[in-house]
Amino acid sequence: MRIVVQKYGGSSVATPERIKAVARRVVDARRAGNAVVVVVSAMGDTTDELIALARQISDSPPKREMDMLLATGEQISIALLAMAIHDLGEPVISLTGPQGGIITDSAHTKAKILEVEPARVRAELNQGRIVIVAGFQGLSRDSADITTLGRGGSDTTAVALAAALGADVCEIYTDVKGVYTADPRVVPSARKLADISYGEMLEMASLGAVVLQPRSVEYAAQHGVTIHVRSSFAHEEGTYVREEKLVERDMVVVGVAHDTNVAKVVLVDVPDRPGVAHRLFSALAAEHINVDMIVQSTKQEKTTDLLFTVTRDDLPKTLEIADAVAKELGATGVLHATGLGKVSIVGAGMVSNPGVAARMFGALAANNVNIQVISTSEIKVSCLIDLDQVPVAVRAIHEAFGLGEEQNAPATSVEG
Amino acid sequence: MRIVVQKYGGSSVATPERIKAVARRVVDARRAGNAVVVVVSAMGDTTDELIALARQISDSPPKREMDMLLATGEQISIALLAMAIHDLGEPVISLTGPQGGIITDSAHTKAKILEVEPARVRAELNQGRIVIVAGFQGLSRDSADITTLGRGGSDTTAVALAAALGADVCEIYTDVKGVYTADPRVVPSARKLADISYGEMLEMASLGAVVLQPRSVEYAAQHGVTIHVRSSFAHEEGTYVREEKLVERDMVVVGVAHDTNVAKVVLVDVPDRPGVAHRLFSALAAEHINVDMIVQSTKQEKTTDLLFTVTRDDLPKTLEIADAVAKELGATGVLHATGLGKVSIVGAGMVSNPGVAARMFGALAANNVNIQVISTSEIKVSCLIDLDQVPVAVRAIHEAFGLGEEQNAPATSVEG
Numbered sequence: 080m081r082i083v084v085q086k087y088g089g090s091s092v093a094t095p096e097r098i099k100a101v102a103r104r105v106v107d108a109r110r111a112g113n114a115v116v117v118v119v120s121a122m123g124d125t126t127d128e129l130i131a132l133a134r135q136i137s138d139s140p141p142k143r144e145m146d147m148l149l150a151t152g153e154q155i156s157i158a159l160l161a162m163a164i165h166d167l168g169e170p171v172i173s174l175t176g177p178q179g180g181i182i183t184d185s186a187h188t189k190a191k192i193l194e195v196e197p198a199r200v201r202a203e204l205n206q207g208r209i210v211i212v213a214g215f216q217g218l219s220r221d222s223a224d225i226t227t228l229g230r231g232g233s234d235t236t237a238v239a240l241a242a243a244l245g246a247d248v249c250e251i252y253t254d255v256k257g258v259y260t261a262d263p264r265v266v267p268s269a270r271k272l273a274d275i276s277y278g279e280m281l282e283m284a285s286l287g288a289v290v291l292q293p294r295s296v297e298y299a300a301q302h303g304v305t306i307h308v309r310s311s312f313a314h315e316e317g318t319y320v321r322e323e324k325l326v327e328r329d330m331v332v333v334g335v336a337h338d339t340n341v342a343k344v345v346l347v348d349v350p351d352r353p354g355v356a357h358r359l360f361s362a363l364a365a366e367h368i369n370v371d372m373i374v375q376s377t378k379q380e381k382t383t384d385l386l387f388t389v390t391r392d393d394l395p396k397t398l399e400i401a402d403a404v405a406k407e408l409g410a411t412g413v414l415h416a417t418g419l420g421k422v423s424i425v426g427a428g429m430v431s432n433p434g435v436a437a438r439m440f441g442a443l444a445a446n447n448v449n450i451q452v453i454s455t456s457e458i459k460v461s462c463l464i465d466l467d468q469v470p471v472a473v474r475a476i477h478e479a480f481g482l483g484e485e486q487n488a489p490a491t492s493v494e495g
Numbered sequence: 496m497r498i499v500v501q502k503y504g505g506s507s508v509a510t511p512e513r514i515k516a517v518a519r520r521v522v523d524a525r526r527a528g529n530a531v532v533v534v535v536s537a538m539g540d541t542t543d544e545l546i547a548l549a550r551q552i553s554d555s556p557p558k559r560e561m562d563m564l565l566a567t568g569e570q571i572s573i574a575l576l577a578m579a580i581h582d583l584g585e586p587v588i589s590l591t592g593p594q595g596g597i598i599t600d601s602a603h604t605k606a607k608i609l610e611v612e613p614a615r616v617r618a619e620l621n622q623g624r625i626v627i628v629a630g631f632q633g634l635s636r637d638s639a640d641i642t643t644l645g646r647g648g649s650d651t652t653a654v655a656l657a658a659a660l661g662a663d664v665c666e667i668y669t670d671v672k673g674v675y676t677a678d679p680r681v682v683p684s685a686r687k688l689a690d691i692s693y694g695e696m697l698e699m700a701s702l703g704a705v706v707l708q709p710r711s712v713e714y715a716a717q718h719g720v721t722i723h724v725r726s727s728f729a730h731e732e733g734t735y736v737r738e739e740k741l742v743e744r745d746m747v748v749v750g751v752a753h754d755t756n757v758a759k760v761v762l763v764d765v766p767d768r769p770g771v772a773h774r775l776f777s778a779l780a781a782e783h784i785n786v787d788m789i790v791q792s793t794k795q796e797k798t799t800d801l802l803f804t805v806t807r808d809d810l811p812k813t814l815e816i817a818d819a820v821a822k823e824l825g826a827t828g829v830l831h832a833t834g835l836g837k838v839s840i841v842g843a844g845m846v847s848n849p850g851v852a853a854r855m856f857g858a859l860a861a862n863n864v865n866i867q868v869i870s871t872s873e874i875k876v877s878c879l880i881d882l883d884q885v886p887v888a889v890r891a892i893h894e895a896f897g898l899g900e901e902q903n904a905p906a907t908s909v910e911g
Contacts, residue, residue, distance in 0.1 A: 095552050136582070163553065
């Protein structure tokens with residue numbers, strides 16, 4: 080029998096009515112002849128409410144106890160969804176993450192799935208039951224404690240179960256219809272992609288088009304799980320995320336991502352010697368600050384400017400650390416700026432197509448968009464620009480690469 | 496080291512402030528040199544709110560899924576209490592019922608504790624930690640599913656843990672200061688008992704003075720666990736519930752209980768043959784209707800009247816069943832009455848002291864209280880009377896046996 084794993088996020092199960100709607104979708108998949116495993120998140124704002132409750136007790140609650148608390152959110156969802164499916168007449172059972180065999184490390188509140196022991200899930204499927212597994216949570220291998228995977232962890236739960244069960248597809252239901260060539264709110268002609276490679280999806284996700292939790296895409300790539308991103312509110316195909324060789328593609332660039340939550344920090348005149356970057360970025364990592372772009376440009380003989388970007392939320396903490404490190408290293412000072420945005424093009428075929436970056440820069444120049452910082456990888460090019468120019472820039476690039484509904488240009492036209 | 500098990504009910508942990516107050520009490524017990532295990536219920540009305548949520552999904556939710564849902568209530572409490580204790584600087588860990596080794600049968604929503612596997616709790620105590628265990632829940636031995644013990648089950652969790660750990664005492668914190676000779680709201684001179692035997696406590700509980708869940712008293716009696724019932728809002732000794740031989744007592748009657756939630760049902764002229772009572776009461780038991788008093792009095796040669804009492808809530812369902820059984824057995828009809836109350840005296844010494852019942856009847860007669868039904872056991876005498884006479888009756892009996900603060904009469908005075 081074909082095995083399908085379906086994952087529904089918090090907004091899909093936010094109310095009893097929505098839970099019943101999800102139940103109907105699950106039952107449809109079962110009655111179409113599939114063995115169905117369902118992963119759900121906590122209802123709506125439940126997780127935030129539980130966090131607020133913890134804050135009333137303690138300013139710094141132990142992470143193990145936060146996990147004990149937060150895991151109740153998904154446990155409520157799975158029980159209610161099981162009740163709704165039962166009411167529709169299908170055999171069903173709900174399992175917590177630990178019962179579902181989700182084994183993690185002991186990094187409470189951001190645990191990593193180490194393996195999945197699918198014996199119980201398989202046994203329940205073999206009984207003809209729909210199996211509901213709580214997302215976001217697992218059991219630590221060492222201490223047999225309840226862990227949580229951190230925000231968006233339910234995506235990873237679903238992918239890990241799909242991998243362990245050899246599922247045919249892992250369907251991630253969300254409030255968008257799939258992965259688009261650009262944010263449809265910014266680019267009305269943006270087109271839903273039929274498929275996208277894991278690497279491209281990762282870049283799109285990390286560049287602000289957050290549809291899937293990046294860790295889930297990595298996990299899928301490692302285990303060859305096909306993800307189908309689709310809408311929980313519409314009955315149409317979404318976007319398949321799969322191995323690059325399976326992706327049918329006539330475009331070099333698959334999408335234009337943008338990110339408006341960017342702050343820039345510059346350490347000015349840092350002595351140019353080994354270990355400088357390590358000193359700074361390990362200090363930031365120790366505070367769990369994610370650094371995005373990093374650009375180093377030597378402007379004099381003995382000093383260099385070290386530029387990087389973080390999210391705006393992380394800026395205050397980042398400046399504290401940067402100031403301390405600058406003093407320690409003997410840099411002249413620390414500059415920072417907000418009011419910035421990032422636009423990026425993503426495409427696995429880029430590396431073998433010269434001139435792609437030039438075309439992007441050309442589109443920006445033609446629209447008087449000044450580029451402050453450029454950063455590239457094998458499958459993406461990112462530019463830091465003024466925040467208020469982001470919409471113009473995204474539309475211009477989208478058009479330059481012919482990504483829209485009506486004007487899809489073949490790959491051969493994308494050459495310098 | 497002395498091991499103390501403490502249990503706090505839902506009202507004791509209803510708000511973050513109260514949870515912090517409980518944390519201080521727990522920490523006090525720890526710092527006094529005890530190894531402390533804490534059992535908590537769900538916060539305030541959480542369980543009722545979860546039940547209401549389930550009702551929005553389904554009219555008849557599967558019991559297994561109800562347990563999955565309801566168990567989250569205690570899981571929230573234990574996590575929050577652990578946070579509060581951690582904030583006070585004591586090492587602490589919270590455990591769900593399954594983690595705490597509470598092994599039950601598979602009777603979801605009213606599971607029975609089969610055994611306690613205290614290995615994890617012991618290991619945590621040996622690490623110097625305060626151990627918090629979720630009340631009301633366990634793990635079914637056969638299916639490794641989450642079960643709940645039914646209303647009041649947290650008392651039983653605490654007693655079972657105390658038994659398994661060989662604890663010196665199981666402290667049950669509640670909103671009353673202990674077990675009284677009568678309800679202080681009815682009898683202002685009612686006196687708090689220093690101790691009471693298991694059997695007496697069971698009779699007091701089942702007769703309307705519900706301080707402890709009866710199942711927890713049975714469990715304590717079977718395993719010789721001393722229970723200390725005391726107030727969570729005051730710092731004074733409460734009432735010890737222990738083996739009869741350990742109870743120091745100068746009274747034959749320890750208390751006067753009353754129950755105002757009583758309905759009477761009479762099957763009239765039932766043919767007097769074997770199996771009649773079994774037919775009726777097994778039909779009621781199948782619907783989980785608890786029958787309290789049962790009186791059968793043969794008034795003619797071949798028929799008998801069968802009288803029994805149930806709670807008022809159970810009356811409609813009871814009448815349905817009684818009507819059907821009456822028809823089947825060929826009884827003349829079914830009568831019923833509400834507007835009744837029950838007053839009872841309880842005392843383990845009663846069986847060896849003749850005249851105790853007569854003194855009770857005398858007190859009632861002196862106050863013009865008419866007795867409708869009398870029922871006795873070795874350690875109690877109950878009378879069914881008019882509901883509006885209950886307060887007068889309780890006060891009269893309380894005085895007749897000299898149970899009040901100022902007027903405590905020795906046992907020797909209680910003789911017919």
